[in-house]
Amino acid sequence: MSENTGNTRARIQSVALELFTEQGYEKTSLREIAERLGVTKAALYYHFKSKDDIVNSFVEDRLDRLDGLIKMGAEPPVDVAARRRELLSRYADEFFGSTGHSVMRFFDQNQTVLKSLPAGQMMRERLLQLATVLAWPQDSPTAQLRATLALFAVHSSWFAIRSPEITDAQRRELALEIAHELLDRIDGTP
Amino acid sequence: MSENTGNTRARIQSVALELFTEQGYEKTSLREIAERLGVTKAALYYHFKSKDDIVNSFVEDRLDRLDGLIKMGAEPPVDVAARRRELLSRYADEFFGSTGHSVMRFFDQNQTVLKSLPAGQMMRERLLQLATVLAWPQDSPTAQLRATLALFAVHSSWFAIRSPEITDAQRRELALEIAHELLDRIDGTP
DNA sequence: GTCTATATAAAGATAGAC
């Protein structure tokens, strides 16, 4: 009947993710995470071998899922435009999915610091690849910009839509609506 | 004939801005800045009273300039669509202007950490206001998202266009082209 | 699995000489 056996690891991840996202990775100390959980720093080191290791723990799963998308994007498409829409729609699923949401926000908020962590470098690389399968290097500069903005439509729907009564599902739909407009113009206006 | 009299302050700003942008504010120590300049930390404290004070020093000028834009956006426009284009075009001028460029990139890269600095809060507030004069709260959620993406088109043209031979002036033009498309649709598709 | 206690390193910041 003991309340927290085995799930401490998950609770650490949850609190760390929240604080890292809210205040930044560097600004959040292990002491602060430990206090929030009512344990000591030493307890954290039982579950994770270092501070970056906490980041690694929630990155691996995301990498695999993004790799799936990129692989799909690399295969020759029957219909280029439809493929782009499908990629972005699936990306939105990832982004708005249960765990994906908070992890991706964490990346948005800690881009710069994450450049120096291996886990962060991997994620950056994946997002770049994703942008690349949406608009290839041989496409025009405008096409590249449109593709990046389509991805960012998904990301920014989180904070750019300030109407508080909007649900996550609605944000996803609105983001995709605009993202699709952008994508469809990639070949549309040469 | 002494080489560096009086301009040390400016050299500190320049190096700090570069390192803060590249590695993040928290990850960059005063020791590192000092070493890069060939001086000691104590010298830094002669010119700036604290680490955040360095940030303040390059923020104030930007704030004034953004305030000018916001004020212009708050006045009743003759033609709403033309006003939006004008605002964004001026914003692009700021962004691609000599000093503006690097300072705005610094903000992009340090959003999260800057939440805890007064200077950062001010800048966030201004960018939010700018988004708000582009699409008002009574506009649709889609309009809000389009407005934010238009701003981001300017920001992301910096890294999203990966063709290396493109000049800054061209990036500005391409960004505005897409930004204007987005803005024009704010009232266009209800 | 969690604790106390501590090692170690590095940060921001200041005092006072030159």
Added chain:
DNA sequence: GTCTATCTTTATATAGAC
């Protein structure tokens, strides 16, 4: 205006008891 030297605080991380 820049230096040396130092203070103070805080961080990540570890050792070993319970």
